[in-house]
Amino acid sequence: MICRLCPRNCGVDRSRQLGYCGAPDTAVVARAELHFWEEPYLTANGASGAVFFSGCNLKCAFCQNQKISFCVKGDVLDAKGLADVFREIEDEGADNVDLITPTPYVPTIKAALDLYRPALPIIYNCGGYESAETIRSLKGYVDVYLPDYKYYDNALAKKYSGAADYRERCEEALLEMRKQVKDEVKDGVLKRGLAIRHLVLPTHAKDSFKVLSRIKELFGAEIHLSIMGQYVPFGDLSRFPELQAPLKPLEYKAVISHALSLGFENAFFQEDGCADTNFIPAFLR
Numbered sequence: 001m002i003c004r005l006c007p008r009n010c011g012v013d014r015s016r017q018l019g020y021c022g023a024p025d026t027a028v029v030a031r032a033e034l035h036f037w038e039e040p041y042l043t044a045n046g047a048s049g050a051v052f053f054s055g056c057n058l059k060c061a062f063c064q065n066q067k068i069s070f071c072v073k074g075d076v077l078d079a080k081g082l083a084d085v086f087r088e089i090e091d092e093g094a095d096n097v098d099l100i101t102p103t104p105y106v107p108t109i110k111a112a113l114d115l116y117r118p119a120l121p122i123i124y125n126c127g128g129y130e131s132a133e134t135i136r137s138l139k140g141y142v143d144v145y146l147p148d149y150k151y152y153d154n155a156l157a158k159k160y161s162g163a164a165d166y167r168e169r170c171e172e173a174l175l176e177m178r179k180q181v182k183d184e185v186k187d188g189v190l191k192r193g194l195a196i197r198h199l200v201l202p203t204h205a206k207d208s209f210k211v212l213s214r215i216k217e218l219f220g221a222e223i224h225l226s227i228m229g230q231y232v233p234f235g236d237l238s239r240f241p242e243l244q245a246p247l248k249p250l251e252y253k254a255v256i257s258h259a260l261s262l263g264f265e266n267a268f269f270q271e272d273g274c275a276d277t278n279f280i281p282a283f284l285r
Helices: 079-091 103-115 132-137 154-161 166-180 205-219 249-262
Strands: 027-035 048-053 075-077 097-100 122-126 144-147 184-186 189-199 224-228 266-269
Touching: 027 079, 027 103, 048 079, 075 079, 079 097, 079 103, 103 132, 132 166, 144 166, 154 166, 166 189, 166 205, 189 205, 205 224, 205 249, 224 249, 249 266
Parallel strands: 048 097, 097 122, 122 144, 144 189, 189 224, 224 266
Antiparallel strands: 027 048, 027 075, 184 189
């Protein structure tokens, strides 16, 4: 497969050569499990069926899942094998199938869903650096899009994620997601629609203000939004001294105050204590 799935546009044949994401041409699943810490509007009191894929087209310097985003390891699965994972998660009682960092494996995911479509919402949980064309190809496969909007300033995106066109590509993809799925909420749970995440980074609250203002401009105050304060230093951050300390509570509170001033109606804020490496899954598969 000549890969042009994401804005990197590597153009490599992944059966012979690896692109930026490091992923082969079939799915690699690092872990699949019930996950109890997603936003309440995604699961209510239940659990997501988290499917953690290896490889990533962003590889953010501060990524807490570097064991699988920087290094590709896990179970190599064809479409049938991945469909079996979806069935197992459904049988375990998951509220949804939460596809985490799925971008490199869109063809295998679609083929797996053609073989077996669980009677659960399918969540596309991604970093926001997506090709609008790839998102268009997912029409009818995805029920809930759960992208990040990481940066407003492309200089930060280039510095931390090597993605100098992040904002433009992210917004194109999010607009396509919104076009595909309108929000459907049942008993407080988003069954179809778009929910946007934003992680507040240390010393960069002002960029977070701009992200939130832009989200409101594009999608209105009713958009489902998650403002995350779970940042903890992780991995080799020697080149980024500004990221070597945890997020200060006052920084997070300032971003929350800005969100409240914008009038977001469906915003989720994290409680104290979420910035803890104990919440990072143990990727043993």
